[in-house]
Amino acid sequence: MRTSDAVTPSLTTRxxxxxxxxxxxxxxxxxxxxIFYIxxxxxxxxxxAAEAIPNATASRPLAFADIAVSATGAQTGHGDGHG
Incomplete structure (x- = not known):
């Protein structure tokens, strides 16, 4: 097969x-x-994170691990360590 045979005849430059x-x-x-979003x-x-979870400290990062804070700032879980 030659290259000229493989060209689609109906395909135009336009x-x-x-x-x-x-x-x-x-x-x-x-x-x-x-780019706009970034x-x-x-x-x-x-x-x-300190604003999202009151009393959170960097020295105890897992102290509030059972409290999930969503992207909207809503908290789920009890926050008392019992999930």
């Missing part, structure tokens, strides 16, 4: 350019949103 343009626009949108997270900065 179709290739349109397809490439659509892919480039979609990827640019995804990349732009990703920048937003960096601008807000990290949240401190």
């Amino acid at each position: 179709d290739v350019v349109i397809s490439l343009t659509v892919y480039a626009v979609v990827y640019a949108l995804f990349a732009g949103f990703g 920048y937003k997270l960096l601008r807000e900065g990290p949240t401190l």
Whole structure:
């Protein structure tokens, strides 16, 4: 089989350019949103665990292991060591 035999006769340069343009626009949108989202997270900065859990200290990191703090700040568990 020769290369000239493997070419699709119905594929035009216009179709290739349109397809490439659509892919480039979609990827640019995804990349732009990703960069915006990362920048937003960096601008807000990290949240401190000491603020989320009262009386938490770095010297006893497992003291509050049974208290789960969700991403919204809601606490689950009893916090009395009995889960």
